[in-house]
Amino acid sequence: MNRRRVLLALGGLGLTGASAWAVRNDAASGSGLPIEVTTMDAPGSEAGERRVPAADAVTVVDLFATWCSPCKEQMDALATVRESYGEEVAMISVTNERLGGSLSREDLREWWRENDGAWALGLDPDSELMSALGASGLPYVAVFDAEGAVRWSDSGLTDATDLRGAVDDALATP
Amino acid sequence: MDRREYLRTAAAVGLAGGTAGCASVLDSNPNVALGEPDREFDSEDAPYPAWGQRIPDVALPAPLDDRTVELRAIDRPSVLTFFYSHCNTVCPVLLSTMRNVHTHTLNEGYADEVAFFPTTFDPARDDADRLRTYADEMNVATDADNWAFLRPASEDRATQVVQEQFGVMFERTEPEDMDMYMFTHTALTLLVNADGYVERAYRTDSPDAERILSDLETVRS
Numbered sequence: 237m238n239r240r241r242v243l244l245a246l247g248g249l250g251l252t253g254a255s256a257w258a259v260r261n262d263a264a265s266g267s268g269l270p271i272e273v274t275t276m277d278a279p280g281s282e283a284g285e286r287r288v289p290a291a292d293a294v295t296v297v298d299l300f301a302t303w304c305s306p307c308k309e310q311m312d313a314l315a316t317v318r319e320s321y322g323e324e325v326a327m328i329s330v331t332n333e334r335l336g337g338s339l340s341r342e343d344l345r346e347w348w349r350e351n352d353g354a355w356a357l358g359l360d361p362d363s364e365l366m367s368a369l370g371a372s373g374l375p376y377v378a379v380f381d382a383e384g385a386v387r388w389s390d391s392g393l394t395d396a397t398d399l400r401g402a403v404d405d406a407l408a409t410p
Numbered sequence: 411m412d413r414r415e416y417l418r419t420a421a422a423v424g425l426a427g428g429t430a431g432c433a434s435v436l437d438s439n440p441n442v443a444l445g446e447p448d449r450e451f452d453s454e455d456a457p458y459p460a461w462g463q464r465i466p467d468v469a470l471p472a473p474l475d476d477r478t479v480e481l482r483a484i485d486r487p488s489v490l491t492f493f494y495s496h497c498n499t500v501c502p503v504l505l506s507t508m509r510n511v512h513t514h515t516l517n518e519g520y521a522d523e524v525a526f527f528p529t530t531f532d533p534a535r536d537d538a539d540r541l542r543t544y545a546d547e548m549n550v551a552t553d554a555d556n557w558a559f560l561r562p563a564s565e566d567r568a569t570q571v572v573q574e575q576f577g578v579m580f581e582r583t584e585p586e587d588m589d590m591y592m593f594t595h596t597a598l599t600l601l602v603n604a605d606g607y608v609e610r611a612y613r614t615d616s617p618d619a620e621r622i623l624s625d626l627e628t629v630r631s
Binding site: 301302303304332333334335336337338339343361362363364366367370371372373374 | 499500502503506507509510512513514516517546547548549550551554614615616618619620623
């Protein structure tokens with residue numbers, strides 16, 4: 237059995253584990269944050285730039301994509317938390333989809349409208365934020381404390397109770 | 411001196427053959443534009459085609475375009491990844507990254523200089539119709555000439571090509587909470603140059619589009 241066969245035989249899990257670990261390791265170092273994210277004109281969102289995480293405020297960051305159905309469901313929990321905390325907590329939803337081809341700015345705005353977005357809507361076409369957070373799946377939600385440290389993050393659908401708990405913890409951070 | 415010119419010169423003075431076997435010793439390789447990646451193993455020890463190695467000599471059908479793609483005959487830089495469309499976790503991220511790089515080529519007007527070949531390892535379900543629907547969901551502009559889904563003709567062929575030649579491990583699972591089979595699998599995105607040599611093998615389930623674009627720029631120049 238040659239070397240290649242041996243490695244093949246060892247199987248994928250070890251390799252997947254290793255690559256996933258590397259990604260998380262990056263995130264743990266918090267490398268690359270904060271990032272200036274371009275925001276666009278949409279309900280609750282103005283065109284401009286936003287620092288992620290916000291300076292001196294607890295920040296909820298939601299990574300999504302228009303092709304991701306659970307990301308639509310994620311919007312409900314985000315809206316609930318948004319209503320509870322209002323402006324006390326900064327919230328931004330960011331897609332890493334590059335506009336162009338068969339996805340226009342208007343398509344994205346339409347998605348946002350349909351899913352009742354009412355906070356900042358950001359664009360991350362080079363997946364900078366996604367990489368910095370080490371998100372390997374969508375939806376992905378992270379909560380930062382006012383010092384800019386990640387207090388909590390979750391890949392996959394997060395319900396409103398868990399998200400509220402994470403925000404409360406971040407707010408309680410001295 | 412650009413890479414092609416270097417290759418011509420090297421061939422002329424009889425160096426090409428001599429240096430080809432030294433890829434693991436030297437940190438440069440005349441077949442590739444990018445330097446050796448920072449890693450703790452040599453390409454020959456990787457289970458997948460790695461930096462400086464030629465991609466496997468295989469031909470795969472492109473069902474949406476009604477043609478067969480011979481991977482070694484592609485005459486421009488290309489990006490490959492491996493997926494199955496019923497996947498909920500890793501594959502949409504791989505595909506989405508590829509789609510974002512693809513959209514960059516469309517937006518910036520160099521689409522005819524790079525080709526994209528997402529390859530399914532689930533031919534049983536990923537037929538032409540399914541791939542078309544999936545492309546639509548993922549906002550992929552499949553009408554662009556430089557994007558072609560590849561589909562091995564059978565499950566055996568998928569194992570033979572994707573697993574054995576590209577080193578992408580996949581195994582069927584039957585999740586209890588789902589009424590269909592899924593796969594556990596490894597993630598691999600390849601950047602291949604116009605001569606068919608691997609410039610970069612991104613072994614991550616969340617490849618960075620910006621890094622691919624920057625590597626691609628070097629490979630194109």
